[in-house]
Amino acid sequence: xxxxxxxxxxxxxxxxxxxxxxxxxxxxxxxxxxxxxxxxxxxxxxxxxxxxxxxxxxxxxxxxxxxxxxxxxxxxxxxxxxxxxxxxxxxxxxxxxxxxxxxxxxxxxxxxxxxxxxxxxxxxxxxxxxxxxxxxxxxxxxxxxxxxxxxxxxxxxxxxxxxxxxxxxxxxxxxxxxxxxxxxxxxxxxxxxxxxxxxxxxxxxxxxxxxxxxxxxxxxxxxxxxxxxxxxxxxxxxxxxxxxxxxx
Amino acid sequence: xxxxxxxxxxxxxxxxxxxxxxxxxxxxxxxxxxxxxxxxxxxxxxxxxxxxxxxxxxxxxxxxxxxxxxxxxxxxxxxxxxxxxxxxxxxxxxxxxxxxxxxxxxxxxxxxxxxxxxxxxxxxxxxxxxxxxxxxxxxxxxxxxxxxxxxxxxxxxxxxxxxxxxxxxxxxxxxxxxxxxxxxx
Numbered sequence: 001x002x003x004x005x006x007x008x009x010x011x012x013x014x015x016x017x018x019x020x021x022x023x024x025x026x027x028x029x030x031x032x033x034x035x036x037x038x039x040x041x042x043x044x045x046x047x048x049x050x051x052x053x054x055x056x057x058x059x060x061x062x063x064x065x066x067x068x069x070x071x072x073x074x075x076x077x078x079x080x081x082x083x084x085x086x087x088x089x090x091x092x093x094x095x096x097x098x099x100x101x102x103x104x105x106x107x108x109x110x111x112x113x114x115x116x117x118x119x120x121x122x123x124x125x126x127x128x129x130x131x132x133x134x135x136x137x138x139x140x141x142x143x144x145x146x147x148x149x150x151x152x153x154x155x156x157x158x159x160x161x162x163x164x165x166x167x168x169x170x171x172x173x174x175x176x177x178x179x180x181x182x183x184x185x186x187x188x189x190x191x192x193x194x195x196x197x198x199x200x201x202x203x204x205x206x207x208x209x210x211x212x213x214x215x216x217x218x219x220x221x222x223x224x225x226x227x228x229x230x231x232x233x234x235x236x237x238x239x240x241x242x243x244x245x246x247x248x
Numbered sequence: 249x250x251x252x253x254x255x256x257x258x259x260x261x262x263x264x265x266x267x268x269x270x271x272x273x274x275x276x277x278x279x280x281x282x283x284x285x286x287x288x289x290x291x292x293x294x295x296x297x298x299x300x301x302x303x304x305x306x307x308x309x310x311x312x313x314x315x316x317x318x319x320x321x322x323x324x325x326x327x328x329x330x331x332x333x334x335x336x337x338x339x340x341x342x343x344x345x346x347x348x349x350x351x352x353x354x355x356x357x358x359x360x361x362x363x364x365x366x367x368x369x370x371x372x373x374x375x376x377x378x379x380x381x382x383x384x385x386x387x388x389x390x391x392x393x394x395x396x397x398x399x400x401x402x403x404x405x406x407x408x409x410x411x412x413x414x415x416x417x418x419x420x421x422x423x424x425x426x427x428x429x430x431x432x433x
Contacts, residue, residue: 112280191266219277222267226319235267 046070099138099146102130103157107170115219116171117183117238120159123168140166163187167238171218178203178211179220183236190239191224193231257295260288263311269319271328285321285329290338294355299399300342302350303327342401352401361395361406366415368393369431378419378428381407400427 046067056063106126110118120140127138143159147168150157160169163184169175185200186192197208212234215221221234262268262284272278292311293299303326306312313320321329330351333339337357343350356364365384369375372389383389385403390396395403407429410416419428 112276113284216272216274216277219274219280222265222272222277222281223270224267224319225270226266233266235265237265240265 096142096146096149099127099142100150102127103143103146103168104150104170106130107157107168111170112219114237115215115221116169117220117236118168118170119238120166120168122238143168165239176211176214178207179215182211182215183220186234186236187239191233191235193233195231257292257311259311260284263288263314264317266317266319269314269321271322271325282329282332286333286336286338289329289333289353290355293353297355297397299352299354299402300350301330301339301353303330304349340405352399352405354402354405356394358402358406358409361398361402362410362413362415364393364395365406366410366431368395370433375431375433378430380421381427381429384429 050067103123106123107116107118120143123143124138124140131138147157147159157168157170160167160175162180165187181201182192182197185197194208194212197203215234216223221236223232224235225232268281272281288311303323307321307323307326312326327348330339333353334341337354339351339353341348341351368390381400381403385395385398385400404427407416407418411418415432417430421427
């Protein structure tokens with residue numbers, strides 16, 4: 001370009017620069033649109049390919065691996081169709097891994113409210129809200145399997161049973177046997193008072209109070225004391241959420 | 249201002265949980281409880297576009313009382329919740345100092361209102377003109393705006409925030425209503 005001097009030259013340079021940058025933006029936009037189109041096409045083709053070559057993919061691990069990698073690259077989610085052909089062909093290991101991550105996520109988020117104890121039903125409901133729309137529902141067995149896979153991480157995740165009610169416990173400590181007994185007692189009503197425990201289990205007041213204090217300390221129960229005169233009741237939020245879910 | 253009619257307020261599930269109305273003794277549980285109360289208070293006031301709160305009267309009404317389960321928050325617990333809202337910038341104590349009986353709830357923080365007001369004035373070419381607070385909140389110019397019908401105390405705080413940024417100047421009048429404001433571009 002000829003060396004431009006003076007005000008006129010500077011203005012012209014500026015105008016040229018702007019025109020170039022406009023052109024550049026336009027080209028970039030067109031390029032992105034074209035790419036998006038190609039990726040969408042690629043997705044459809046890939047799905048068609050998997051459908052048409054089911055047997056080869058199932059029998060040949062090398063091809064299976066390559067298809068799986070392609071799926072990941074272009075964002076086809078084999079997990080979204082877990083029980084569909086994609087997942088069956090590609091193996092479902094990643095599915096449980098991802099489910100495990102979602103379970104940890106929910107448990108950590110609700111821990112301060114429920115003391116790390118969440119009803120299996122409630123967990124399933126919360127998981128359903130997070131899944132991609134249209135994907136296969138997650139069932140209790142999936143959660144069990146995903147939690148099994150979390151064991152090596154040592155988070156203390158396990159499924160416990162209180163009088164027939166399945167709960168997911170997500171705290172690393174061992175649950176006090178007294179706590180478990182009282183939780184089993186409260187699983188029908190969501191709540192209990194010291195008198196209920198005394199009546200049902202015949203414990204002395206010291207043991208009952210120690211147990212309640214322990215449960216309060218770990219946020220497993222919340223106290224309900226509407227009037228100073230009436231005896232307090234203790235509510236288990238983990239059971240209550242389940243109640244709310246079944247009413248909803 | 250969009251009327252406070254339409255769909256009824258959707259209470260969260262925890263509003264039906266009786267212990268939600270008792271201050272929890274465990275500090276961690278209380279923090280969680282307080283967080284949920286703060287969210288509820290702001291959402292409730294946003295829904296009803298209400299800003300003033302008299303604590304002693306409020307505990308007899310939703311959201312601080314739930315007649316279905318016959319539970320109500322105690323005034324001293326509500327005071328702690330408002331303290332937290334003040335910390336977050338979502339409320340300010342009003343009335344006599346240190347009584348902590350009445351407060352303003354900012355369902356939108358004054359700094360946020362400040363930005364909205366300034367943008368509106370700039371777009372309407374109202375900079376460098378003196379407007380009264382009454383005109384601003386009740387005038388036809390802003391009939392379609394979110395701040396239409398906003399209470400004067402919140403409006404004043406928002407404009408003070410804007411004044412602090414050097415984007416407006418307030419002029420004291422004989423009352424809050426004829427207090428004036430000039431926006432700067």
